[in-house]
Structure formats: C-alpha cells, structure tokens
Amino acid sequence: MEDKEKIAIKALDYVENNSVVGLGTGSTANYFIKHLSRRIDQENLNISVVASSTASEIEANKYSLNLLGFDTLEGLDLYVDGADEISPQLDLLKGKGYDLVKEKLLAQSADKFIVIADSSKKVKFIGENNLIPIEVLKDSWRLTKNLLDQLGNGDLRKNAKGDAYSISSAGNYIFDYKFKEKNIKLLHDSLLVIPGVAEIGIFHNIADNALIINNGDIEIISLNK
Numbered sequence: 001m002e003d004k005e006k007i008a009i010k011a012l013d014y015v016e017n018n019s020v021v022g023l024g025t026g027s028t029a030n031y032f033i034k035h036l037s038r039r040i041d042q043e044n045l046n047i048s049v050v051a052s053s054t055a056s057e058i059e060a061n062k063y064s065l066n067l068l069g070f071d072t073l074e075g076l077d078l079y080v081d082g083a084d085e086i087s088p089q090l091d092l093l094k095g096k097g098y099d100l101v102k103e104k105l106l107a108q109s110a111d112k113f114i115v116i117a118d119s120s121k122k123v124k125f126i127g128e129n130n131l132i133p134i135e136v137l138k139d140s141w142r143l144t145k146n147l148l149d150q151l152g153n154g155d156l157r158k159n160a161k162g163d164a165y166s167i168s169s170a171g172n173y174i175f176d177y178k179f180k181e182k183n184i185k186l187l188h189d190s191l192l193v194i195p196g197v198a199e200i201g202i203f204h205n206i207a208d209n210a211l212i213i214n215n216g217d218i219e220i221i222s223l224n225k
C-alpha cells in the first residue's frame with residue numbers, strides 16, 4: 001500500500017458517527033473517500049458527506065455515499081483534504097484541482113480541518129515548488145490580471161488537453177502566478193483584496209492538523225488557532 005493510502009486511513013481516526021464530513025479533491029483525498037466508505041459499511045455509521053469539487057462528487061457517488069447538496073449545508077464537523085505544499089507554520093498551498101472557493105469554504109467552516117499528504121509536500125515556504133493558483137471571476141479576468149501583474153507574473157490555466165481554459169465548478173477561471181512578495185501573510189492579504197479574485201490557493205491559519213507520512217512514518221503538525 002502506498003504512503004498516500006496509509007495516511008488517508010489514518011485520517012479515519014478523526015471521523016465520528018452522526019457527523020457531516022467534507023471530501024477533499026485529489027489522489028490522497030480519493031483514498032480517504034474510498035476508506036471512509038468502507039468504514040461506513042463495516043460499522044454501519046450514519047455519515048453524510050459534502051463534495052469540494054466535481055471530482056470528489058464523482059468519487060462520493062461511486063461509493064454511494066449520502067451526498068448533501070452544497071447549497072443545503074449550514075456547517076460540517078470535519079473536512080479532510082490533501083495539499084500541494086505544507087509549510088512548518090501549517091500554511092498550505094492548494095488548487096491543482098481548480099475548486100478553491102469550495103475547498104476553502106469547507107476547510108474554514110469545518111469544526112476540524114485535517115490535511116493528509118506524503119512528505120514530498122513539505123516545503124520551507126509556500127510557493128517553493130509550485131505557482132500560486134488564483135480563482136477569478138470569468139467575465140472580468142483581463143482587468144483582474146492587470147492588477148495581479150503589478151504583484152507578479154502568471155497566466156490563465158489551460159485544461160488537460162490544452163485547448164481551452166480551466167473552469168472551476170463555480171464557473172471561474174484559474175490563474176497560476178509567481179509573486180515577488182515572499183511573506184505569505186502579506187501576500188495572502190494583498191491578493192484577497194484585488195477585485196475579481198474569488199479565492200486564492202494560499203490557506204493561511206486554517207488547518208488544525210497535517211498528517212504527513214514518509215515511508216510509513218507519520219508526523220502530525222498541529223496549529224493552536
């Protein structure tokens with residue numbers, strides 16, 4: 001079994017009966033969905049789920065989980081998701097799966113947000129290995145780009161085939177940017193006030209715990225919010 005699957009199984013420790021669980025997006029989150037389904041069946045648990053993206057919705061339906069509509073949700077007990085980068089301060093970079101608005105809404109609304117990843121995701125600073133995703137309103141993307149260009153450089157993300165721009169399930173475009181500002185709190189705050197920015201891939205001060213696995217050894221990073 002690969003590390004990603006083992007760490008997804010470890011995250012089941014945080015799941016309680018009679019609860020609402022948010023499902024993240026990506027290969028590690030998919031393992032969590034698979035094992036959550038197994039545990040629900042084995043222990044006959046009463047658990048409803050909510051999906052952070054079209055991709056996790058498909059996974060939830062594959063295992064016939066009790067999927068709540070996003071628009072009906074008033075809160076959730078637990079959100080489990082992967083990440084692209086994790087800093088020692090428990091800042092995260094997310095967004096390869098496009099749906100930043102939904103992912104951050106679930107992460108921030110959940111009573112507990114657990115990040116699961118293998119050790120390749122550990123970085124010294126956010127932006128070390130990846131460009132920073134920015135989800136923007138589609139109709140005004142050129143004006144928003146002009147404002148983002150004052151802080152760094154980047155472009156609209158293309159789809160997998162490369163013949164169209166990527167669109168989030170909220171109907172927004174995604175930029176991937178490199179910024180000059182290295183202080184993550186300053187960068188976070190300056191991006192979120194740009195008109196047309198719907199959400200950014202920097203998750204600052206949101207996660208409660210990161211479960212990180214390296215060849216079977218598990219490290220838990222905690223944030224005292």
Ligand code: 5RP
Binds near residue numbers: 093
């Ligand atoms: C999606 C994400 C994913 O959690 C992130 O890309 C990690 O994916 P994987 O588990 O496949 O490495 O942020 O928007």
